[in-house]
Amino acid sequence: MTATKRFRTVAWLPLLALTATSLTAQTVPPPPARSAPVPLTSWLHQGSDIPADPAWTTGTLPNGLRYAVRRNGTPPGTVAIRIRIDAGGLMEAEDEQGWAHLLEHMAFRGTPTRPDGEAVKLWQRLGASFGSDSNASTTYRATTYMLDLPRNDARSLDEAVGTLADMMQNAAIDPKLLDIERKVVLAERTARLTPIAVKVRDATRDVMQAGLLMSKRELAGTEATLAGATAERLRAFHRRWYRPERAVVVIAGDIDPAAMVDRITAQFGGWKGAGKPPSEPAYGNPIEPKSRIALVDDRNASAGMQLAWVTPHVPGKMTAERQRAANLDTIALAVLNQRLSNQARSGGAMLSAGASVSRQRSMADTVSMGVNVRGTQWKEALIEAYGVLNRTLAGPIDQAEIDQQTSTALDSLRRSIETSKTAPSAAWANSIVGDVDSEDVGATRQYYFDLFAAQKPTITPAAIGAALKAMFAPEPRILRVSVLPTEGGEAAVVEALTAARKAAGGAVAAVRTVTLDMVSPPLTPGKVVGERPIAEFGIDRVEFANGVELVMKKTDFARESIGVEVRIGNGQAGRAVNTRALDWSSGVLTGSGIGDVTPPELARLAAGRQIGFSLATRSDATVLTGGTNPRDVGDLLRMMLAGATRPTVDPVAVQRFRASYAASVRSIFGQPQSVLAVFGTPVMYGNDKRFQVLPPAAEVNGSDAAAIKAYWTRVLGEGPVRVSVVGDFDRDAVIRAVAATFGALPARAAPPLTVQPIPPLPNAKPWTLTHRGDPTQAIVAVNWRTFGGLSDLKASRALTMATAIIRDRLTDDFREKQGGTYSPFVSQDEIRGFDAFGMVMAGAQLTPDRIAGFRETLDKIVADLAANGPSADDLLRAKETAVGAAQRNLASNGYWAANISGDLDDPRRIESMRTYISGRKAVTAADVRDVVRKYLADGKPLVIEVRPAPAGTVPVISVPAPTGPTAANP
Structure with missing residues (x-):
């Protein structure tokens, strides 16, 4: 079994896709007796000494x-x-x-x-x-x-x-x-x-x-x-x-x-193959290429490089020895990636970088290093990346760096033992298919934990150094991607690579060891002043003296898994129409550290624990989100509190964002899908700037660290606070953890909630945007204005069935009968916090000449549903799939997290949960006909078309001016 697969819940190495190439022999003690091999009766395990999972x-x-x-x-x-x-x-x-x-x-x-x-x-x-x-x-x-x-x-x-x-x-x-x-x-x-x-x-x-x-x-x-x-x-x-x-x-x-x-x-059993079995193809083996340089230039590209070290794949089943070698390579790459990440934060030419390894049967084993580049500074970025690699190869590697990664890996494997007890069936099935693909085997999670725990003492600086030298021993090959052709061509890249490989190792920057108290100083716990449980759904509601509310739903769907959300303020719904904000800078904030503690110091502090979180502004709140386990839930809440009360913005992080922003804007125009998502979305919302996806360049370049910090200090420091927790937790422990964190804050005066209605969708002719990608591709999106889901539950569920039926009919007619598109899409969107707004969207990616045909097919489907309603079989299939999805949702933490984070004082939400299944079963053909007639057939849709820009022209991104109520005249 590959190292990655057994560490697949580890967040510390997102770029690692497959197992390692280096099979360095290690002398390690055998796993404990409880993992002693059982008879290898499984076809999957033939040729392996890894014991079969008896399940x-x-x-x-x-x-x-x-x-x-x-x-x-x-x-x-x-x-x-x-x-x-x-x-x-x-x-x-x-x-x-x-x-x-x-x-x-x-x-x-x-x-x-x-x-x-x-x-x-x-x-x-x-x-x-x-x-x-x-x-x-x-x-x-x-x-x-x-x-x-x-x-x-x-x-x-x-x-x-x-x-x-x-x-x-x-x-x-x-x-x-x-x-x-x-x-x-x-x-x-x-x-x-x-x-x-x-x-x-x-x-x-x-x-x-x-x-x-x-x-x-x-x-x-x-x-x-x-x-x-x-x-x-x-x-x-x-x-x-x-x-x-x-x-x-x-x-x-x-x-x-x-x-x-x-x-x-x-x-x-009666299946018989016809004739003689085919011979396996000649898959080949890696050879020395005529050139080790590949160059790509494209005006939509983000500047970057990928270096690759390629070796022949060694066929054969995964064994314990191979797994130990894979474990070693995984930890080695994790150490290297941490160093690359630290270097990228220094503000040099390298915006980001990461190394990974793939092990592909019938193909090759490849160690890769991707490097994102600031502007045209690719040579400097290459030197920086090689400087980190050379320093790491030269050693010695600090044992503390290794311990950081092994602690994280061991904790992940420990948690995987518990989470496997409630792993979904689809994950188990996919795991075996993946094993067949890679000649891997699936033992119990306990076996992999024991194997790694026994190996851990042997993961020394010398062992890591040897693994890295083996992985990076081949001659490197390089792909350079740029906006303009590389001046000097391949010769220039060869020269730059030769120089970079000689980059001095230099000293590794010291990383201070910090404590949680340094990041989040202890506070006097707040007091619980009331409880309002909702017994019908097993939901606990706890109120603290400072006004903070804790909402909890204990489940057994996923062992050792807890989801935590801290919702602050009222989000976009609390702003006046057409108000632009610095929400785009959330990544700058979370990438800057907390207080005076830097990201590398936080990474070391987090080793072996689940205490990381993300930050985003949503329609009804600014939300801190994290996943954790029963042991770490208190520490996660302390980290979240520190993030909310001690925001820090590093000027270097701002500079990196600006450089990445410029590259991202270029790449948007390369596909019609991204143009629709980025520039079409505001149009769907009346061009209300609250829902603008891409901030203006002038705003990005004109906002410094001080302005960004001031913004987040204000946003995170005002408005109501609500903590929601779902999963496998101890109720009293969570109450104590919230009391010691958000329940201990001073009381906040909630600002007035001034939810503005979304401006109405324009009803004029289609808005046309253009892209500069494939000239044969376009997208059409037809949008109908509807309503907020809680404002009419019956109609909302009927619309759910209607969208499913329209999607099926588009697939059957425009795709399967006409071959007009690969995948038509139909969706229903209801924005939390805006009862008066919702949308149904139907569209497809297709050739420009098929847009009219798609519109004609869609119009016929809508007209037929409005006149006749769905057939009995259409409705049956839509209801069965909706009910099936709802039943699975009820057995998931995601469903409950979404619901308990909403307004539980709103009786409509309680009714929505109460009738989640029965309401879908109760939808009739007449209900579907009526909502289609009211919202789709009789309403004028907003149509957005994204067409290829004529050669030599600039893509059109103009959108309609805001309409409807304004901040001054709501």
């Missing part, structure tokens, strides 16, 4: 199909099904590129006994929505089909598993449907392969992937290879690769494993 029932059918089944009760009554076929982009011939992905699409388009689209409709009737609960993905190695079923009765399981088995064995591949689906796949390809992504792919193939088959394969295919996929040839591809011995069925959920094995045997 998995595994086996192989006589036809070669492998299965893994696990009983898991989270969420209750649900089942996660995965079918992995060992057929991906690497199994394609030169003229078959993209066929594995195309076949994935065609598998959903019917079999001889199941008409086109019937599988999706069946699953919807069982409560699984297409796209979120049922989906598929194709990689270079495999194609995986996924179904999360909200029911576990025998009939539902028989139908679900039977349908998947039929799809795998008997995909019809009708020629007419293939012609349509080919258009959908091409649309998906175009939407995902942005122009800059294509440039990077083409520039790096012969540099980063030299010698590998993957360098000659395009996972999404090309227009020519996709055009060559006839129905007969695609059937032949299906017969060649879709065979039982290349299939793995993984099922985890609230089930009887023995009965599920019988079901798998019955549905898949």
Whole structure:
């Protein structure tokens, strides 16, 4: 099992994607006796000395199909099904590129006994929505089909598993449907392969992937290879690769494993491969590239570099020794990343940097270092990055740095033992699929904790130094991305890299060891003056003498997991219309430290603990959010209190934000999606500046550290304070922790709540924005003004069904019948704090010439629903998926966190929770018809189109002037 997978809850190394490449031998004591190996009866563990997890029932059918089944009760009554076929982009011939992905699409388009689209409709009737609960993905190695079923009765399981088995064995591949689906796949390809992504792919193939088959394969295919996929040839591809011995069925959920094995045997046991099994492709091995330099310039690019150290992948199952080596490499990279982060905060040419490692079967092992650059200072940034690397390689590494990372890793592994007891079934199923992909194995979390704990004494400066030297021993390869062509071309990069590799190591800046008392001085605890529980939902409400309210909901959905929110003030709703604020600078504040304690000092303080938090301004409050565990919840609240009462803004952090801002603005124009999100959103809200996504450049450049600190000091220092806690906690301990922190603050005078109504949406002709990405791509978004959700619960739930039905019909008509887009989107948006405002949006990314066709299709759907309402089957499928999603939500901390952070004195919120399921079940066809008629058919929508900018022109980002009430005339 990879190091990353076992440390996947660790927040200290976000860039680490896969396991390490270095397999340095370590002499370490064996794990304790309680992790002694058990008989290796699992096909997943053959060739490994890592003991199998006895919770998995595994086996192989006589036809070669492998299965893994696990009983898991989270969420209750649900089942996660995965079918992995060992057929991906690497199994394609030169003229078959993209066929594995195309076949994935065609598998959903019917079999001889199941008409086109019937599988999706069946699953919807069982409560699984297409796209979120049922989906598929194709990689270079495999194609995986996924179904999360909200029911576990025998009939539902028989139908679900039977349908998947039929799809795998008997995909019809009708020629007419293939012609349509080919258009959908091409649309998906175009939407995902942005122009800059294509440039990077083409520039790096012969540099980063030299010698590998993957360098000659395009996972999404090309227009020519996709055009060559006839129905007969695609059937032949299906017969060649879709065979039982290349299939793995993984099922985890609230089930009887023995009965599920019988079901798998019955549905898949008769599957027989046609003809002789195919030979494995010649995957290749990394070779010395002709050039180690790749250059990409693009006007939408953010300046940066990626260095890579590539070695051949060593095949074979994960063993205990490999895991120990992977653990060592993980800690080594964590030390390096902390140093890179510290250097980036110094205000030099390197805005940010991080190292990671990937271990890819049939491909290569690659250590990477990404560097984001300030402006044109790429040479200076390269020297800074290499300076950190050289210092680290030269050593000696401080044992305190290593202890910081090992403490965090060990704490994460400790918590994973508890969290695994309530891990959702989908996570377990995905874990096994990932294991198959990487030749990994899944032991118990206890085994990995024991293995690491036994290894920890051997993780010394010498061992870390040796691991780093092994990882960075190959000759580096480099990709440089810039706005303008690199002056001097490859020769200039070679020269700069040669100079950077000689960068002096220098001294490592000392990091002071601080205590929590230094960050958050103890206070005299406040007093509890009242309690107002809501027994119906198991919600506790505690009031403190200073006016702070604590709201708690204890759950057992996730062991060792607690979510904490501190909500301050009234957010955007408490501001006058069209008021601009410095909310964009929240990242500057949280990246500056607390008081006189710097971020590196905070990182060392946090080692082995969950006490980090984020800060954001929302529609109804400024919110500090953190995730923790029962041991650390008190310390997290102390850190949050310090962040709210001792805000610090580092001038260097302001400078870094300005440099990153300039690069981010350029990248926005590279895709229609980002233009819509950034510049279309304010239009949807009447161009009210409270909802402006991107701050003006003049404001960013004109706001210094003092102004930003003054702003956050004011925002965090006034208005009501509300603390909400959800999860696995001790009630009395949480009350004491809040009493000692926010309950101990002086009483605050709440400012008057002056919620302004959102200006009405304009009803004029479509607003047109432009982008400078792929000239064949556009987006259309049709927006209808509705209402705030709590203001009319019945209508809100009817709109939920209406949006689902409209999405299904758009998918069935504009996508599946016309091939007009890859994925139409329909959403319902209700903003907390604004009862008078809500929105339904329907749209798609498509070619500009299809915008009119999309509008016509959408108008027909809306008109039909307004006139006739939905069919019985349409409504049934919409209700079943909505109810299924609601049932899963009720068994999640996220649902309760969202609700208890709202106004619990509002009887409408209580009624919303009380009727969360029953209200959805009660929606009728007439209810859907009426809300569509009232809000969609009879209302004039705001239409936003994002079209490609003509060559040589500047993208249009002008938006309508604010309308409606103003600050002076609400």
